[in-house]
Amino acid sequence: MRNQLIQSLLITGALALTACGGTETATAPDVPAETANPAAPETVAPETTDDHSAATKGGQVVETGAYHLELVPVPEADGIHLDLYLQTGDTHEAVTDATVVAQVQLPDGTQEALPMEYDAAGEHFFAFLPSQAAGEYKAVLQTDINGEKVNARFSFAK
Structure with a gap:
């Protein structure tokens, strides 16, 4: 549920920025601060550390x-x-x-x-x-x- 909310906010924000032509960041006033940060370390770390199929020798x-x-x-x-x-x-x-x-x-x-x-x-x-x-x-x-x-x-x- 939390990931869906984050995705929805990111899409809405991207659309708003594209429509306005601006580069300012938009934040929703009723969204908690932890939800507004899509690059939280706990969502990135498992994908990069558990990838056994990654090349380790450059091949x-x-x-x-x-x-x-x-x-x-x-x-x-x-x-x-x-x-x-x-x-x-x-x-x-x-x-x-x-x-x-x-x-x-x-x-x-x-x-x-x-x-x-x-x-x-x-x-x-x-x-x-x-x-x-x-x-x-x-x-x-x-x-x-x-x-x-x-x-x-x-x-x-x-």
Whole structure:
């Protein structure tokens, strides 16, 4: 109910400002001060702190089942370095005992299968795609985690 009141006040205030063409802030005289402040910290904090699907390494994220997959493509002079952070969904603990293959479609339509190795120090899987072609790449990351198949689709450009 409180959120609906806040939304209603914000819309009414925005419409009033737009209609008047002014930049002054309008406040309703019979609205309590706590209701007039739409940016109260308690409404913002839960959305930002509980988002397990947010990228933590600067890549693209796919949440599937109990897993968090983040692909970070890094263009290099002679190809593209692919880093895959495979983690549990809630705690973001690294999954180390998986088999991962990146099926990549190059901009010209050709397919490349890249087995990914695990880097224990960096807590991620990696592979190198020897392609210098400019354009859009599409990748399907196929993982086998103790017999459980987990796949994710990504796209990136070079």
